[in-house]
Amino acid sequence: MSLLELHGVEARYGPVKALHGVSLQVADGEMVAVLGANGAGKTTTLRAISGTVRRSGEVVFAGKKLSRRPDSTARAGIAHVPEGRGTFGELSVWENLRLGAYTRRVNLKQEAQRVYKFFPRLEERRDQQAGTLSGGEQQMLALGRAMMARPKLLLLDEPSLGLAPIVVGQIFAVLERMKSDEGISVLVVEQNASLALAHAARAYVLEVGNVVVEGTSDELRANEAVRKSYLGY
Amino acid sequence: MVVAAFTWTEFAQQLAAGIREGAIYAGLALAIVIIYRSTRVINFAQGEMATFTTFIAWSLMNHGLSFWTAFPIVLAIAFTGGVAIERIVIRPVEDAPVLTIVIVTLGLALLLNGLTSVIWGGANRQFHGPFSTRTIDVAGVPVSVQDIGIVLVSIGLVAVLALFFRFTKVGLALRAAAVNPDSSRLVGIRVGWTFALGWGIAAVLGAVAGMMIAPVVFLDPNMMQTILLYAFAAAVLGGLDSPLGAVVGGILLGVTITLLGRYVGFLGSTLKLPAALMLIFIVLLVRPSGLFGRVAVRRV
Numbered sequence: 001m002s003l004l005e006l007h008g009v010e011a012r013y014g015p016v017k018a019l020h021g022v023s024l025q026v027a028d029g030e031m032v033a034v035l036g037a038n039g040a041g042k043t044t045t046l047r048a049i050s051g052t053v054r055r056s057g058e059v060v061f062a063g064k065k066l067s068r069r070p071d072s073t074a075r076a077g078i079a080h081v082p083e084g085r086g087t088f089g090e091l092s093v094w095e096n097l098r099l100g101a102y103t104r105r106v107n108l109k110q111e112a113q114r115v116y117k118f119f120p121r122l123e124e125r126r127d128q129q130a131g132t133l134s135g136g137e138q139q140m141l142a143l144g145r146a147m148m149a150r151p152k153l154l155l156l157d158e159p160s161l162g163l164a165p166i167v168v169g170q171i172f173a174v175l176e177r178m179k180s181d182e183g184i185s186v187l188v189v190e191q192n193a194s195l196a197l198a199h200a201a202r203a204y205v206l207e208v209g210n211v212v213v214e215g216t217s218d219e220l221r222a223n224e225a226v227r228k229s230y231l232g233y
Numbered sequence: 234m235v236v237a238a239f240t241w242t243e244f245a246q247q248l249a250a251g252i253r254e255g256a257i258y259a260g261l262a263l264a265i266v267i268i269y270r271s272t273r274v275i276n277f278a279q280g281e282m283a284t285f286t287t288f289i290a291w292s293l294m295n296h297g298l299s300f301w302t303a304f305p306i307v308l309a310i311a312f313t314g315g316v317a318i319e320r321i322v323i324r325p326v327e328d329a330p331v332l333t334i335v336i337v338t339l340g341l342a343l344l345l346n347g348l349t350s351v352i353w354g355g356a357n358r359q360f361h362g363p364f365s366t367r368t369i370d371v372a373g374v375p376v377s378v379q380d381i382g383i384v385l386v387s388i389g390l391v392a393v394l395a396l397f398f399r400f401t402k403v404g405l406a407l408r409a410a411a412v413n414p415d416s417s418r419l420v421g422i423r424v425g426w427t428f429a430l431g432w433g434i435a436a437v438l439g440a441v442a443g444m445m446i447a448p449v450v451f452l453d454p455n456m457m458q459t460i461l462l463y464a465f466a467a468a469v470l471g472g473l474d475s476p477l478g479a480v481v482g483g484i485l486l487g488v489t490i491t492l493l494g495r496y497v498g499f500l501g502s503t504l505k506l507p508a509a510l511m512l513i514f515i516v517l518l519v520r521p522s523g524l525f526g527r528v529a530v531r532r533v
Contacts, residue, residue: 050419074421086416088409099409102402103421149420 002060003028003185004049004153009057011041011048018044020209021057026153031179031186033196033217035230036206042189043083045206046155049073049187050080062152075103079151083158085142089131093122096130096141100148115144118174136167143174154178156188160195168192172199193230197221205230239496245374247495248488253380255487256387260442261457261464262471262479263391264435269473271411271431273331274323277338280461281345282318283439284454286311287447288353290440291360300363300444307444308437315436319429327425349454362448383445390441391480394434398476407431463490463506470513472523482524486513 004026011019019041026032034042048055051070059066061076074080079100088096097112116123119140125133130141139159146154156175160168176199178184190196197203197217205213205226213226220226227233261279268276286307293303322341326334364382368375398404410417410427417424443457450456467486471478486509494505520526 052415052419070415070418071421071423074419080419082416082419086413086419088413088416090412091405091409095405095409098402098405099417099420099422102406145420 001028002026003030003062004187005058005060006045006049007058007060009045009048009055009059011044011053011055013044013053018053018209019048019055022048022206022209022211024204024211024214026185026187029179029183029185030202031175031188031200033193033200033203034187034189034206035193035196035203035220035226037229039208040206041209042206043157044209046080046082046157046187046189050078050155052080052082074149077149077152078155079146079149079153080155081142081146081157081159083161085138087130087133087138087141087145089129091130092127093130093133093141094126096145097122097148100145103149111148115147118147118177119144136163136171139163139167139171143171147178150182151184154184154186156186158189158191160190160192168195175199193226197231242374246376247491249371249374249376249380251488251491252484253383253487254491255467255484256384257442257446257460257483258463258467258487259480259483260387260390260438260445261461262467262483263394263476264438264442265464265468266471266473266476266479267431267438268435269468270476271407271428272323272327272334274334274338275465276432276435277335277461278318278341278345279435279439279464280457281342281349282311282315282436283443284452284457285345285349286314286436286440287360287443287452287456288349288454290444291353291358291447291452294361300361304363304444307440311436311440312433315433316429318436319432323428323432324425327428346454353454355454358452360444360447360452362445364448366448379448383449386441386445390438394438394476403430463487466510466513470516470523472526475523475525478523478525 002025006022006024008021008023009019010017010021022041022045034045036042044053047053049059049066051068051073055068061078066076067073088099097115098108101108101111121137122140122144125137130138133141159171172195175186179186188196188200197220200217202216203214203220204211205220213220213223215223221231261283264279265276268274289310290303290307293306294300318341322337323334326337362379364379366377366379368377398408406417406422407427407430410422410424414424446460447456463486464483467482468479470486471480471482489512490505490509493500493508494502497508500508516524
């Protein structure tokens with residue numbers, strides 16, 4: 001069953017149309033990648049879902065029409081880790097994690113322990129200002145904060161951007177575990193197509209605001225055009 | 234130049250008076266900073282909001298309520314009023330240029346000032362505070378109970394607010410929304426309401442400042458105007474972004490003004506304000522973002 005369905009979603013920044021009717025689906029517990037060149041509309045697709053850009057068209061989440069207000073989509077169970085990670089640089093690591101669970105009434109310490117199991121580094125840095133963390137640690141914090149919300153769907157924008165390969169490996173390993181242990185669905189935008197295809201079950205390729213190719217990761221790897229444009233071999 | 238005869242006792246008395254002045258400035262400066270941090274708006278109506286609520290306190294007491302019974306009622310009214318003002322007056326211009334919003338708050342100040350005069354008249358009124366004006370002996374220095382009371386109430390209020398911002402979920406949400414509204418929405422915070430809440434808290438701070446200072450200066454519709462000017466100065470001195478800065482700036486300013494007025498003979502009471510502002514100007518030349526202004530720490 002589909003957790004998330006987009007039907008003909010359009011979005012614009014002022015007069016510039018960034019999405020021309022994107023349709024896609026994410027199933028329960030599935031990791032799906034969105035590929036494409038710069039400016040293809042990958043980030044905008046995520047933003048249209050979470051409501052951080054004005055959109056038209058239909059977005060159905062868990063069987064219900066999804067609100068267009070970002071605070072409401074968060075409450076519905078969608079955690080969006082945006083471009084630039086969106087951590088609160090002036091607040092401490094612990095405060096960032098507390099904010100992750102903002103919509104829930106839970107034992108914060110217990111929930112944080114769960115995050116620390118995935119990212120022990122965050123426990124060491126608990127009282128440090130988030131803005132002083134390294135890029136990799138910030139990405140961990142962004143993911144950890146998303147985990148605090150216990151989302152049904154995680155929207156991830158370029159998790160590998162600017163990070164050392166070893167850190168990228170760690171982060172994708174955690175994503176795999178979140179998916180298998182907690183059944184979280186993930187919609188991930190990635191520049192690094194081979195990395196994304198290695199982890200995602202299916203993928204969509206965007207070009208100037210349209211879905212031009214879709215299929216399973218194996219199908220996409222076998223697709224001549226995709227291979228040439230995005231995998232580079 | 235007249236050099237006043239100096240005694241340590243008198244110096245300590247002046248210091249105490251300065252701290253009391255400063256406590257009032259600090260409260261109002263803190264209100265200004267709370268609104269500025271979240272919406273980047275300087276609220277010029279802050280003083281008139283405080284005066285208006287102080288008049289409400291006066292009316293309640295005129296109807297036979299004691300000060301401490303009226304106090305929580307007035308705080309509740311101030312809070313509700315602050316939230317309502319944000320929702321009704323500020324919200325529609327939220328996305329307008331800052332200058333537009335500033336003009337709106339100026340209009341609001343004039344409106345509230347007029348309203349106060351219409352309802353209560355323009356005359357000075359005696360406002361009976363909760364504290365006695367007699368002096369008690371503190372380590373050999375006679376200090377008025379009223380001054381001590383004002384300072385303690387201000388400290389108490391600031392402490393409660395500090396705990397609220399640091400340890401409660403809502404307080405954390407307010408801080409988060411102030412520094413990063415976009416990310417705040419993504420974790421489910423209703424950012425618009427945190428702004429309204431900020432206005433409510435600011436109105437409460439103003440109400441307390443008003444009720445504390447009214448017994449000292451007499452109550453009239455323009456009571457807070459000069460005080461607001463000092464509060465702005467205090468907020469800028471501390472760094473408009475920093476709540477701690479507002480409090481420290483307020484106390485520093487109160488003490489400086491009082492001591493200048495007393496000990497630098499030629500300044501007296503007429504020139505102490507410009508002299509204090511001159512000092513602030515010099516501080517800002519050295520530290521443009523104020524004493525506690527934010528120096529962003531960021532690693533990319």
